[in-house]
Amino acid sequence: MYMDIPQIKSDLEVGTLGYYEYRSCLICVFGGLSNNKVLMSGEFPESIPSKQLIIGNIFHNLMDFARKCSEKSELIFYANQLFVQTEREYFDFIKNNKLGSIKSWSEVGNSLRAAINSVSKAQSLFENNSSLLVSKNNRFRGVPDLYVINGDEVFIREYKSSSLFIDGEIKEEYIDQVKYYAYLIYDNCLELKSFKCEIKSLKGEFFEVFFSQSDLSDYGSQINTSYISIQNALSRSNNFEFDNCIRCSKKVVCDEYISKTKAEDIRHSQPVFVLKGVVSSVLSKDSSNLLIIDAHEIIFNGIFDVGNTFKIGHKYVIYNLIKANRGYLYTSLSGFYGR
Numbered sequence: 001m002y003m004d005i006p007q008i009k010s011d012l013e014v015g016t017l018g019y020y021e022y023r024s025c026l027i028c029v030f031g032g033l034s035n036n037k038v039l040m041s042g043e044f045p046e047s048i049p050s051k052q053l054i055i056g057n058i059f060h061n062l063m064d065f066a067r068k069c070s071e072k073s074e075l076i077f078y079a080n081q082l083f084v085q086t087e088r089e090y091f092d093f094i095k096n097n098k099l100g101s102i103k104s105w106s107e108v109g110n111s112l113r114a115a116i117n118s119v120s121k122a123q124s125l126f127e128n129n130s131s132l133l134v135s136k137n138n139r140f141r142g143v144p145d146l147y148v149i150n151g152d153e154v155f156i157r158e159y160k161s162s163s164l165f166i167d168g169e170i171k172e173e174y175i176d177q178v179k180y181y182a183y184l185i186y187d188n189c190l191e192l193k194s195f196k197c198e199i200k201s202l203k204g205e206f207f208e209v210f211f212s213q214s215d216l217s218d219y220g221s222q223i224n225t226s227y228i229s230i231q232n233a234l235s236r237s238n239n240f241e242f243d244n245c246i247r248c249s250k251k252v253v254c255d256e257y258i259s260k261t262k263a264e265d266i267r268h269s270q271p272v273f274v275l276k277g278v279v280s281s282v283l284s285k286d287s288s289n290l291l292i293i294d295a296h297e298i299i300f301n302g303i304f305d306v307g308n309t310f311k312i313g314h315k316y317v318i319y320n321l322i323k324a325n326r327g328y329l330y331t332s333l334s335g336f337y338g339r
Contacts, residue, residue, distance in 0.1 A: 013033075013234075014029075014033065014227070014230055014231050014234060016134065016138055016139060016140065016141045017139065017140055017141070017227070017230075018140075018141055018142060019140075019142050019177055019180050019181075021033065022140065022180075022223065022226070022227075022230075023173070023176075025230045026226060026230070029230050029233045029234045030234075032230075033234075049090055049093040051097075051099060051105075052161050052162060054086060054090055054093075054102070055105065055107045055108060055111065055161045055202060056161045057086070058082060058083075058086060058102070058108055058111055059107075059111040059114070059115075059159060059161060059202065061082055062075070062078075062079060062082065062111055062112060062114075062115035063114070063115050063118065063145050063146075063159075064131075065078050065115070066115040066116070066118045066119050067118070067131050069119060070119070071119070072116050072119055075115055075116060075119055076112075076116075079112050079115070083102050083103055083108070086102055087101070087102050106202075106203075106204075107161060107202040107203065110202045110203075110204070111159075111202055114145075114159055114200070114202075118145070118146045118157075131143050131144075133181065133184035133185060133188070134184070135183075135184055135187045135188075136187055136188060137224070139224065139227045140180070140183075140184060140223065140227075141184075142180060142181050142184055144156050144157070144158060144178075144181040145157055145158050145159050146158075147181070147185060149185075149189075149192070152191060152192050152193040152194065153192070153193070153194045153195075153196070154182065154185055154186075154192050154194065154195045154196070155196050155197075155198070156178055156181055156182055156185070156195065156196070156197045156198070157197075157198045157199075157200065158174070158177065158178050158181070158197070158198070158199050158200070159199075159200050159201070159202060160174060160199065160200070160201050160202065161201075161202050161203075162201065162203075163201060163203060163205060164199055164201045164205040164206075164207050165205065170199075170207050174199050174207070175199075175207075175209055178197035178199060178209065179197070179209075179211060179215070179216070179219055180219075180223070181197075182195040182197060182211050182216055183216045183219050183220050183223070186213065186216040186217075186220075187216075187220060190213075192213075193212075193213055194210070194212070195210065195211040195212070195215075195216065196208070196210055197209050197210070197211065
């Protein structure tokens with residue numbers, strides 16, 4: 001009955017962590033490792049269409065191409081192809097939300113300018129000319145949007161598609177991220193002395209921060225100690241915190257949660273079923289992404305009667321769905337605003 005439901009298994013390995021994996025593992029090692037390690041069926045969780053997601057995808061594709069090309073004309077030709085391809089991919093979402101042409105979005109224009117400015121400037125510390133930074137002990141990895149080494153000085157620039165500030169204060173996570181990248185560079189070139197980091201929002205905001213050798217040495221000790229703690233938590237399964245699970249959208253498919261709460265029948269005790277349909281658009285309300293699902297099939301789990309709530313052929317505004325290979329899982333964490 002539940003063969004289509006993805007599961008987070010507990011036999012994971014920590015491996016080499018990216019920045020967001022590392023941060024997630026500090027909260028819950030199982031949730032932190034799940035995205036890249038245990039995708040058992042289809043996408044999990046699904047990347048919900050949104051304007052910010054589209055902008056982020058465009059920006060990173062442009063920056064990746066800019067690292068490989070030597071002429072601005074090549075990048076501009078690629079950008080025009082990318083814009084056409086993206087508008088085709090997200091045609092329904094863009095049309096339903098009346099967003100207009102992608103080229104008219106200010107954030108897309110800023111993304112293209114950022115990529116043009118980085119052509120031929122990107123550097124690599126490695127013989128294979130990869131933009132991927134990896135710590136010497138192979139525990140951490142990352143790809144800054146741009147870094148330039150000049151003598152014993154390093155310049156790092158990181159772009160964000162969202163605002164940099166909350167209540168007038170820079171988001172601490174963004175400072176920590178550029179510090180993480182600075183450490184990866186420092187770890188490979190200990191003779192580097194000065195690190196200037198620039199954080200720019202595609203909305204036009206700007207923030208600058210500096211790090212010394214001492215700052216990065218201390219930071220390296222901190223994250224390597226955390227890495228060992230993550231390994232220990234995984235091997236002893238002691239990273240489990242029920243309070244974290246309450247807020248986690250993956251708990252309904254997490255074996256660790258199920259075993260630790262002795263709720264082996266959780267998939268039956270929670271209202272889980274598969275709602276098969278297409279995402280016709282996404283709204284934003286109460287800080288939630290709301291999927292409008294055009295339902296054309298409902299698969300019952302034999303326990304929870306969804307027939308009185310959802311009907312084939314209707315559109316429903318829903319949040320906190322989990323993507324499985326046959327459709328969407330509606331759990332006790334999910335909800336809907338109506339038709």
